[in-house]
Amino acid sequence: xxxxxLLGLLGAAMGSFAALLAERxxxxxxxxxxxxxxxxxxxxxxxxxxxxxxxxxxxxxxCRHCQARIPPILWQAEISGALMGAAAGWIAWDPWRGLLMxxxxxxxxxxxxxxxxxxxxxxxxxxxxxxxxxxxxMAGDGLGWPPPEDRLTIALAGAAAGGGAFWLVxxxxxxxxxxxxxxxxxxxxxxxxxxxxxxxxLPVVVLLAALSALAxxxxxxxxxxxxxxxxxxxxxGAALALAAALVAVFVPY
Numbered sequence: 001x002x003x004x005x006l007l008g009l010l011g012a013a014m015g016s017f018a019a020l021l022a023e024r025x026x027x028x029x030x031x032x033x034x035x036x037x038x039x040x041x042x043x044x045x046x047x048x049x050x051x052x053x054x055x056x057x058x059x060x061x062x063c064r065h066c067q068a069r070i071p072p073i074l075w076q077a078e079i080s081g082a083l084m085g086a087a088a089g090w091i092a093w094d095p096w097r098g099l100l101m102x103x104x105x106x107x108x109x110x111x112x113x114x115x116x117x118x119x120x121x122x123x124x125x126x127x128x129x130x131x132x133x134x135x136x137x138m139a140g141d142g143l144g145w146p147p148p149e150d151r152l153t154i155a156l157a158g159a160a161a162g163g164g165a166f167w168l169v170x171x172x173x174x175x176x177x178x179x180x181x182x183x184x185x186x187x188x189x190x191x192x193x194x195x196x197x198x199x200x201x202l203p204v205v206v207l208l209a210a211l212s213a214l215a216x217x218x219x220x221x222x223x224x225x226x227x228x229x230x231x232x233x234x235x236x237g238a239a240l241a242l243a244a245a246l247v248a249v250f251v252p253y
Contacts (some may be wrong), residue, residue, distance in 0.1 A: 003095045007102050008086030014102075015081020018110035019074050025122040026114055041066035073113060080109055087249045093142025100139060101248065104132040104196060108241040111189065115238040121185030126192060133196025145253055146198075154198045162194025162202050163187055186237050193244045198253070205247050209239035 023029075041063065062069055084105040092098030107129040114120050137155040140146060146154050166187040173181040194202050213234050 002089065003098045004086045004089035007089035007098055008082045011081040011085025011102060012078050014085065014106045015078040015109060016074065018081060018106050019077040019113050022110045022114035022125070025124055026118045026120050041068065073116060077109060077113055081106055084109065084245060091249060097139055097142055100132065100136050104129065104136050105245045105248070107132055108245050112238040112241040115235040119233055119235060121183065121189055121237045126185065126188045130192040130195055133192050136196050141253060155195050158194030158198040158202065159191045161199045163191025166190040186240065189237055189240055193240065197244065197248065201247050201251055204251055205240065205243045208246065209236065209243040212243060213239040
């Protein structure tokens with residue numbers, strides 16, 4: 001099997017785990033032990049039900065015990081994890097770099113799920129993403145770029161630029177508006193993304209995230225018949241995380 005196929009298959013399982021990890025960290029629950037259960041009726045899930053890619057369409061998006069609605073994001077996370085794994089295996093120079101990049105993207109997926117569902121970016125996930133991103137930056141592309149002697153400087157400069165820019169935006173907005181408009185998690189995520197991607201690709205990530213968040217907000221406003229001012233919070237961390245994964249795949253160093 002090719003690395004892309006292997007990581008794609010592994011990615012389906014990791015996407016499901018990313019969604020589980022995000023939920024349990026936000027709820028303060030253990031994720032290493034403890035059987036998965038339906039949140040509505042408490043019934044333990046069988047082996048087949050732990051594979052949303054299969055169980056979600058067969059059960060029509062509902063628990064087979066109590067018929068409670070299953071969040072579609074669990075099924076979507078499994079598909080996204082598979083695509084991320086396949087993409088990492090396809091573009092990486094060798095299987096180990098592919099696995100490292102896939103792990104970094106799966107951590108972004110977990111962050112996106114947490115932000116989309118609960119407007120939270122758990123610190124353990126941010127720390128994991130930063131560690132994997134730093135390792136990815138230090139590994140380079142497998143062809144000698146960036147030069148080994150420059151990799152640490154590039155990574156730290158990217159972290160300072162990403163975190164510093166978002167901290168400044170957060171501080172200025174709070175000063176002018178008298179309230180916080182951006183969470184500290186977004187600042188830490190921007191720093192972690194700069195660590196992994198470097199300064200040149202950061203503006204592309206921010207632009208893509210801003211455009212996608214705006215598009216989603218406009219669609220929500222149209223569907224709900226409300227103005228943009230009345231829509232409330234926007235999960236910009238999720239937009240940042242998913243935009244970073246796309247930039248890592250499609251925008252070279």
